[in-house]
Amino acid sequence: MDIRRKAWTKSIWVFHVSNGSCNNCDIEILDCFTPRFDLERFGIQLIGSVRHADALLITGAMNKKSIPRMKKIYEQAAKPCVVVACGTCACSQHMFRDSYNVGEPLDKILPVDVYIPGCPPKPEAIIAGIVKLVDKVRKGK
């Protein structure tokens, strides 16, 4: 395993993008960083700028106003940047698929690496998703 990949899996910095979600996934993501689950002990940290991000945690069914902005955010991220679709809305648009204002699904717009389904996914599910992501990177995929 080369040194860069090893360093990447040691401390993943996560940028959280809420894109027309109902707030539940966002709260469960924040919940992962509070005392009961405390993801920071593994070096995983929520950060304030997308330019420092190793992974984008995207929630919600994107609407027509947020899709161009989401593309811009992904362009600003330093590559390699992993995209995690968190929650059923981000994975498959959920019950908002037929809405007049909801555009294309996330995986048609960005290359999604990990899907975490659930409405909302429990913090345990989010952690399991991140663990699988780390495994995937370690194995060099």
Add this chain to the structure above:
Amino acid sequence: MSHKIIVPIGPYHPLQEEPEYFQLYVEGERVVDIDIIIGYNHRGIEKLSESKHFDQVPFLVERICGICSSSHPYAYVLAVENILGGEATIVPERALYIRTIIDELQRIHSHLLWLGLAGHFIGYNTIWMWAWKYREPVLDCFEMVTGNRNNYAMFKVGGVRRDIKDEDIPVLKKMLDELSPAVDLFRGAIMDDPVIKMRLKGVGVLTRQQVIDWCVVGPTARASGVNIDIRRDDPYGVIERLDWNVILEKEGDIFCKTVVRILELYESISIIRQSLNKIPKGAPIDAEVKDIPAGEGIGRVEAPRGECFHYIKSDGTNRPIRHKIRSPSFMNVASDKVSAVGGTISDATLTLAAVDPCYCCTERVAVIRKTDNHKVMNGWDLIKLSQEKTLRLKEVYYGRPE
């Protein structure tokens, strides 16, 4: 001479959980004006609701907002039951108690969540971690009773979907007993702390008159001395049979808003305790409503943020033909225009957060339609206009080319 600077916050700002865009107009340190631009979250729920039948809509409306995910379905079922003749006439007794218990549990978890975020905004991260730590047992109880930590799917027209099992009631009571000392802890940590008092007193003030002028609702209005609470003014569930108080404060600054929310936690704990003691045993929980007649109905619920209003129009088929939703944040967010203006920019974020805003509830969309009289211009059109002007000036200077 003053110089206005625009400070943009958003649309994707690490400070906020949700996408929304604030433009703060700043002169030096002072905020002189504010613009709120929303629409990043709009999912067209009112229109989607018209394509679902009456039994499916509660699942849709609880996904309007994850934090008040029992208030919206509750207001919706109240609106449908209003067509059928009122909640009290058709819903069984035990279901009324279960509805009240779920609604108040949700208020506890929402207020603890806000308390944590407010603590984070003023730099008291300990309060954030405490609040979210003591919120976990509440979510565990939700998971035990409803099967999910958020999005409870408990409400249906004519009753509730799941019963509270008899063996769950002692667990709920134990959780409440353990939560009370934690709320005491917050009361001590926030109300007796001199630094927090200095930081929050006199900041982001909404006077009583401003609250009335801007139609502010919920704890934000009660912190300014406006005595409104839907639970008392238009009672639903079993709330009027129980003994509880409406919490009022006078000054209307952020400190008062915090105090109102902390004291409301005690009231909610007391309401749930009384309901758990009085709940009738072994009664039915569902009236099994089959048909919804034609008509109109409204439902109002005191959500953790204020009055949540749903309007349903039915034409006798199995779908609503109009569903109108007004959530509390819609009014509360607009009051930032008076509370944040005049303060310093360091207080602005706290003032914006003090109304406990929820933008996914609030979302509206503005459609710009091109008609004969209007012209929509994008960036390229404007550049073209500018280039044409240069061309005209060239003609003036050099004369028209032969």
